[in-house]
Amino acid sequence: MKTSAKFIVLHPSVHKSGGGGPTATSHRAWLAVFVLFFIFTFGFTLITTRDAAKTAADDGVSKSELPKHIIDALLFYASVNISSSDERMTPAEVKSISAVLRHCAAPCNFLVFGITHETLLWNSLNHDGRTVIIDERSYLVSKLEERHPYIEAYDVLFTTKVSELYDLIEHYKGEIKGECRPVQNLLFSDCKLAINDLPNHLYDVAWDVILIDGPKGHTAAAPGRMAVIFTAGVLARSKRGGAARTHVFVHEFERDVESVCSDEFLCRENLVETKGSLGHFVIGKMDADRNRFEFCPNSDSSVSKST
Incomplete structure (x- = not known):
């Protein structure tokens, strides 16, 4: 102003400039x-x-800005040290899971076992749905929730060991018509392979996609993924509501525990794709009233100890 x-310039000096009529x-x-x-x-x-x-x-x-969880994921993967020796999924493996999430009817219920390098990615790829992360390391769960409070994560205590694989398989076979049956309420199960100490409300969710990338299983004393694969097989067959089929992905599929338990509880006839170390199974619901107790009725699932 x-x-x-x-x-x-409306000032008396204006009229003194001369020639101005x-x-x-x-x-x-x-x-x-x-x-x-x-x-x-x-x-x-x-x-x-x-x-x-x-x-x-x-x-x-x-409102048109990217959601915070997507921004966090982009920043994390843009700044990550690609020379790190951490075990990660290959682009082909990630693409396989992403394709299923993309075509999943919203909201998609995605259950992930294992906090890994891809955790933020899974949460972002399923941004319209519900993603729940389960891990045995309580300190990692707390750290994840502290840094990314929008992520839903829980810790669980595993009592199994990789060295007990075949003993657990024998236990399951003896209880297949009882505590280890394929259709049941896991919350009240006494099967040694059943995970029954998750928050109660998680057992009522109709999971559309389950990813098994944990717990650790590289040593004989590690928890291994026997219980997780068994539990995923039961959740898929026992679910109420939602899609008729559940997509189950098993990472490091070539290892003994993952291979044996996938054959027993997810079934080779349900294997629809393999990408690198990732096995992709599609499991249908099972009617508990038909008195069927086989996880894999169309295959011989007998397992003997390797020598």
Whole structure:
């Protein structure tokens, strides 16, 4: 406004400049009016535009921004050290899981066993659905929730060991019509392979996709994935509501525990695809009233100890 005040020259000195008659004075007056009108219009437009932009940002524009969990995932994978020796999935393996999530009817219920390098990615790829992470390391679960409070994660205590694989298989065979049957409420199961200490509400969820990438199973003393694969097989066959089939992915599928337990509880006839170390099974619901107790009725699932 200081500029406009100096520009208005309607001052007695104007009439002392000489040669300025009534016509010149009239022109100066009209010029001053025009300039004042321009300044007022410009100022009004600037103020109203700024207010309108602020209102739009408050009401609508901010909603078009990427969700925080997607931003976090992008930042994490953009800054990660690609030379790290951590075990990760290959692009083909990730693409296989992503394709199923993309075609899953929303909201997609995605259960993931194992906190891994891809954890933030799974949560972001399923951004319209519900993703639940399960891991045996309580400190990692707490750390994950602290850094990313939008992620739903729980810890579970595994009592199994890789060295007990074949003993657990024998136990399951002896209890297949009892505590280890393929259709049951896992919350009340006494099967040694059943995971029954998750939060109660998770057993009522109709899981559309289950990914098994944990717990650790590289040593004989590690928990191994026997219980997780068994539990995934029961959840898929026992679920109520949702899609008729459940997609179950098993990572590091070539290892003994993963291979043996997948044959027993997920069944080779349900294996639809393999990508690298990832096995993709599609498991249908099973009617508990038909008195069927086989996990894999169309295959010989007998297992003997390897020598």
